[in-house]
Amino acid sequence: MTATPTTCEYETRHGTCRDCGAEFSYDVRKPADRVQELIARVAHNNRCEPCRTAHAARQEAERIAERDRDRRNKFILESGCPAEFLSYDRAKLPDVGFFDRVMQWRYQPRGLLLAGKTGCGKTRAAWALARRVFCVDYFENPPNDRYRGCHSVAAVDALTLAKYPLWLTSDSERAGELAYALESRGLVILDDVFKSRLSPSVEELIFAIVDSRTANRLPTLITLNGNAQQIRDRFSPDRAEPFLRRLRDYFDNVTPSTR
Numbered sequence: 521m522t523a524t525p526t527t528c529e530y531e532t533r534h535g536t537c538r539d540c541g542a543e544f545s546y547d548v549r550k551p552a553d554r555v556q557e558l559i560a561r562v563a564h565n566n567r568c569e570p571c572r573t574a575h576a577a578r579q580e581a582e583r584i585a586e587r588d589r590d591r592r593n594k595f596i597l598e599s600g601c602p603a604e605f606l607s608y609d610r611a612k613l614p615d616v617g618f619f620d621r622v623m624q625w626r627y628q629p630r631g632l633l634l635a636g637k638t639g640c641g642k643t644r645a646a647w648a649l650a651r652r653v654f655c656v657d658y659f660e661n662p663p664n665d666r667y668r669g670c671h672s673v674a675a676v677d678a679l680t681l682a683k684y685p686l687w688l689t690s691d692s693e694r695a696g697e698l699a700y701a702l703e704s705r706g707l708v709i710l711d712d713v714f715k716s717r718l719s720p721s722v723e724e725l726i727f728a729i730v731d732s733r734t735a736n737r738l739p740t741l742i743t744l745n746g747n748a749q750q751i752r753d754r755f756s757p758d759r760a761e762p763f764l765r766r767l768r769d770y771f772d773n774v775t776p777s778t779r
């Protein structure tokens with residue numbers, strides 16, 4: 521009795537690359553019936569070696585682009601990021617140093633106060649940072665339980681806040697929804713909300729939100745046109761100092777480069 525050695529035998533075939541037209545050879549397992557022929561062709565992609573490598577790279581790039589589109593769309597849906605702040609042209613940034621200092625921030629309980637004059641790029645930097653935290657950092661550094669929330673972003677500007685008192689008096693659910701989002705999302709942008717005098721209900725909202733977020737170690741990005749004095753002017757006296765104290769204790773300042 522002799523055992524048959526199980527060796528695999530192949531025969532060589534030749535094909536024409538679908539991309540560049542070059543002739544290439546490939547192996548078909550014996551017996552080279554129709555099925556083996558089909559399998560060999562699919563495995564070889566009907567491409568020569570260089571074209572097969574290039575094709576695989578293209579597919580990988582498409583996969584990444586699609587993944588990034590998905591993350592970007594989820595970010596827009598979640599945060600309401602205005603279209604103009606979805607991307608930036610580094611060459612057109614008014615203050616690259618300022619922008620880079622903002623972008624050094626990593627998700628953590630301490631927030632950022634971006635204080636500088638109109639036109640220094642505060643809002644653009646805040647959105648670029650939030651987008652990076654949401655679309656990149658979260659995936660590159662899978663967060664532990666405490667910071668799982670960084671994958672949720674909310675933002676509010678003075679224009680939206682101006683509607684808040686009406687929502688309150690008309691008993692619209694939007695008032696509660698806004699307050700809830702601002703209190704609970706992993707990252708919040710308060711964009712230039714101190715630009716004009718705060719109505720009592722808006723002041724109450726901002727104070728409560730920042731108070732609760734700092735207590736819960738949730739970070740906030742605040743853009744501000746002026747300095748501490750501006751905040752003092754916007755709040756009623758009993759809230760101004762406690763608010764400024766929270767800014768000192770729980771925020772780092774980033775200011776424009778001096779030129």
Ligand SMILES: [Zn+2]
Pocket residue numbers: 537538539540541542567568569570571572
């Ligand atoms: Zn080819």
